[in-house]
Amino acid sequence: GLRFIVMSATLDSFALGDYLGGCPVIGVPAGPLYPVKEYFLDDLRSIIPYQAPQPVKIPDRGDPSLKERGPNIQSFDLITRAKYRERENFQLVDERGVMRTKIVNNRAAKYQEETYDATLAKLMIELVYNLVVRRQVPPAGNSGGAILCFLPGWEEIQIVKRRILQMFRGVLFGKFQLHTLHSSVPQYDQKRVFDPVPLDEVKIILATNIAETSITINDVTVVIDTGRVRELRWHPVSRMSSLDVIYTSKSSAVQRSGRAGRVRQGICYRLYTKDVAELAMPDYETPEMLRCSLESLILQSKAVSNTPVLAFLGGAMNPAPVDRIELALSELVTMGAVSRSENYEELTAMGWHLAALPVDPMLARMVILGVLFHAVEPAVTIAACLSVPDMFQALPGDRGIVASIQENFSRESDVLALMNAFLKWDEIVRTHGEQAGKEIAKKYLLNENNLRMVAAIRDQLREVLFTRKFIGHSSFEEMNANSQKPAVLRALVNSAVSNLAHRVGLQNEFITRSGANAAIHPSSVVASGTGIGGRAMWYAYLDLAQTRRLFIRCNTMTTPVEIILFCGTFLREHDLCGLLLDNWIVCKGTEEDLSVLLSSRQLIMDATLALSENPTAPAPAHLERFVSTLLNVLQQNESGEISAEILDEHAEADLARALSNLDTADFDDYFGDDSDDSDSDSDAEPTPSSQKDTATDSDEDPPRLPDPRPAPTTDAADDDASHAAPAAAAAGVPAHKTRRRSVAVGPEGARG
Numbered sequence: 132g133l134r135f136i137v138m139s140a141t142l143d144s145f146a147l148g149d150y151l152g153g154c155p156v157i158g159v160p161a162g163p164l165y166p167v168k169e170y171f172l173d174d175l176r177s178i179i180p181y182q183a184p185q186p187v188k189i190p191d192r193g194d195p196s197l198k199e200r201g202p203n204i205q206s207f208d209l210i211t212r213a214k215y216r217e218r219e220n221f222q223l224v225d226e227r228g229v230m231r232t233k234i235v236n237n238r239a240a241k242y243q244e245e246t247y248d249a250t251l252a253k254l255m256i257e258l259v260y261n262l263v264v265r266r267q268v269p270p271a272g273n274s275g276g277a278i279l280c281f282l283p284g285w286e287e288i289q290i291v292k293r294r295i296l297q298m299f300r301g302v303l304f305g306k307f308q309l310h311t312l313h314s315s316v317p318q319y320d321q322k323r324v325f326d327p328v329p330l331d332e333v334k335i336i337l338a339t340n341i342a343e344t345s346i347t348i349n350d351v352t353v354v355i356d357t358g359r360v361r362e363l364r365w366h367p368v369s370r371m372s373s374l375d376v377i378y379t380s381k382s383s384a385v386q387r388s389g390r391a392g393r394v395r396q397g398i399c400y401r402l403y404t405k406d407v408a409e410l411a412m413p414d415y416e417t418p419e420m421l422r423c424s425l426e427s428l429i430l431q432s433k434a435v436s437n438t439p440v441l442a443f444l445g446g447a448m449n450p451a452p453v454d455r456i457e458l459a460l461s462e463l464v465t466m467g468a469v470s471r472s473e474n475y476e477e478l479t480a481m482g483w484h485l486a487a488l489p490v491d492p493m494l495a496r497m498v499i500l501g502v503l504f505h506a507v508e509p510a511v512t513i514a515a516c517l518s519v520p521d522m523f524q525a526l527p528g529d530r531g532i533v534a535s536i537q538e539n540f541s542r543e544s545d546v547l548a549l550m551n552a553f554l555k556w557d558e559i560v561r562t563h564g565e566q567a568g569k570e571i572a573k574k575y576l577l578n579e580n581n582l583r584m585v586a587a588i589r590d591q592l593r594e595v596l597f598t599r600k601f602i603g604h605s606s607f608e609e610m611n612a613n614s615q616k617p618a619v620l621r622a623l624v625n626s627a628v629s630n631l632a633h634r635v636g637l638q639n640e641f642i643t644r645s646g647a648n649a650a651i652h653p654s655s656v657v658a659s660g661t662g663i664g665g666r667a668m669w670y671a672y673l674d675l676a677q678t679r680r681l682f683i684r685c686n687t688m689t690t691p692v693e694i695i696l697f698c699g700t701f702l703r704e705h706d707l708c709g710l711l712l713d714n715w716i717v718c719k720g721t722e723e724d725l726s727v728l729l730s731s732r733q734l735i736m737d738a739t740l741a742l743s744e745n746p747t748a749p750a751p752a753h754l755e756r757f758v759s760t761l762l763n764v765l766q767q768n769e770s771g772e773i774s775a776e777i778l779d780e781h782a783e784a785d786l787a788r789a790l791s792n793l794d795t796a797d798f799d800d801y802f803g804d805d806s807d808d809s810d811s812d813s814d815a816e817p818t819p820s821s822q823k824d825t826a827t828d829s830d831e832d833p834p835r836l837p838d839p840r841p842a843p844t845t846d847a848a849d850d851d852a853s854h855a856a857p858a859a860a861a862a863g864v865p866a867h868k869t870r871r872r873s874v875a876v877g878p879e880g881a882r883g
Contacts, residue, residue: 354390
């Protein structure tokens with residue numbers, strides 16, 4: 132009969148065996164071939180000399196001369212600083228195995244202190260330097276030994292590589308080879324890590340967790356482990372994904388140390404204490420169901436089973452919390468993918484289509500919207516680009532070059548820059564062949580493997596659309612009539628990226644939904660702050676990254692029109708706020724305008740659902756007319772020439788008027804540009820909840836899910852203090868500052 136065998140180096144095999152009904156577990160020795168001696172943070176004193184802290188010179192307020200004060204943490208040696216930062220960033224594991232973290236990176240950045248991971252990077256550099264200078268790296272047989280360094284991510288790899296090259300250039304020139312291992316490194320560079328080095332040289336390899344189990348480098352005799360990993364995590368309260376740097380698991384730490392015992396007895400240096408190894412690190416990696424969004428999983432479960440979602444997912448080995456499943460279900464209902472009654476759910480026509488498309492549900496819905504808007508090729512290309520790792524590969528020192536290359540493809544959207552870069556490569560390959568494609572990828576610093584992955588996903592999406600009769604019944608030109616219109620392309624991006632950030636003042640400072648302060652990532656095409664793309668007040672972004680501070684990544688400028696019509700998830704009427712999007716973005720205006728905007732968003736949903744019900748049938752006349760008008764108005768909004776007079780139908784004129792009243796020129800007037808207040812806010816001591824977007828361990832209750840239907844809210848809970856601020860702001864708007872425009876969009880609680 133059929134036998135099913137599960138193999139893993141890090142899996143909790145006995146727990147899985149119990150889950151599968153007590154199936155047999157066969158243990159295969161997986162440890163290193165040779166013993167590996169471990170050293171923890173406290174053991175490094177024998178290698179890195181102790182340095183006494185020095186007093187700090189500071190200006191005296193009464194005397195311009197300098198006076199001395201006691202040493203601060205920055206003046207201590209690296210081991211002491213690492214232990215101090217470790218205590219600050221200490222993590223505990225709760226009863227579900229989910230790590231609870233106190234993040235202090237924002238506070239460290241505020242006072243220009245180094246973060247925990249920056250301290251670990253410096254400690255690693257110092258340790259590598261001392262090991263190489265003192266010749267304490269054992270050889271690997273007939274070749275020189277290798278040091279394998281585990282770092283959280285690409286940014287830390289770049290920092291360490293740059294500093295090692297600076298430190299070693301004079302003293303140890305010709306005595307070492309330096310390599311990096313990361314998914315963004317070209318394959319030909321990755322293969323070089325396997326090349327042996329002469330006996331009198333040392334190979335230094337900077338890697339992420341890709342080197343834990345995926346590959347074996349036989350000449351590694353020393354491992355240096357930060358114990359850290361960058362992991363994508365989903366925060367259900369803020370409904371955001373962020374790349375968080377956390378401690379790795381005990382099983383992964385064992386795998387890391389085992390890399391040093393392949394050819395002879397090895398050494399592993401842990402840049403953390405035994406307390407962290409025993410108390411902070413979970414036994415195994417957190418299951419993906421507990422740290423990723425559940426919408427796609429729910430769609431797939433309903434596509435193969437009629438079992439209610441709570442019962443189906445509740446039967447998993449490590450089931451997700453019920454409140455997270457409920458939240459994901461609510462989003463799918465709002466999206467029009469699932470219909471729900473009592474405790475039973477079923478997929479709608481759109482839900483079946485979304486389940487069939489091999490991308491995230493939000494991206495799949497954007498693909499269908501691309502069909503509706505006659506921009507199929509951009510939609511499938513954007514969806515494919517956002518489903519693979521970054522196509523641009525920035526080596527140390529190349530960040531400025533990559534940013535300038537991306538700006539050639541778009542100056543207002545990182546997503547559109549990815550799309551245009553891929554289309555450039557794809558066109559070269561189709562017209563001039565594979566070799567020309569390799570050359571263009573090298574010229575623009577593009578990862579050729581990821582480009583091929585994008586092409587494969589795009590072709591899959593095309594095939595599904597054709598099979599389900601969304602395309603094929605009209606000409607290619609007709610299905611892509613709006614593919615070159617910037618406003619339509621931004622509308623597609625905004626419909627797929629639900630996260631929004633609002634600029635605070637004129638600098639690179641933004642507020643996100645949870646109230647966390649963030650900045651545009653330096654690699655973004657809009658990071659320069661120039662041009663219309665760099666000066667926008669609002670950006671849709673894909674995810675957050677926490678390094679020396681919190682950054683928003685993969686950004687696209689957006690406008691009030693696009694926010695109200697396409698962004699976010701829940702838009703509802705509110706007694707005090709006008710319209711409220713996702714419980715934090717307020718749209719104020721006349722009752723007539725707000726009604727038109729709310730119904731317009733619903734009409735976009737209706738048109739998408741109608742297309743899903745019967746892709747080959749003409750849309751109902753009123754929906755077809757609405758979509759045509761909407762595209763026309765979006766294009767006029769792009770040029771700043773929205774005019775109601777050009778439209779014949781009264782309802783369409785109302786739409787144009789309402790949309791024309793949304794204008795970014797109202798932002799500064801409505802919300803104020805009080806630099807003193809901004810400075811005051813920025814100097815305030817940040818609380819843990821303001822240092823990053825809400826994590827899974829938040830003590831606050833998740834926000835009550837609003838009714839997505841266009842009905843006024845009468846619940847007394849909506850009259851609480853959280854909604855008093857926008858009401859006060861509205862009352863404080865001077866009449867001369869509202870001009871002719873009657874609609875404004877901004878964060879809830881903004882100043883008037």
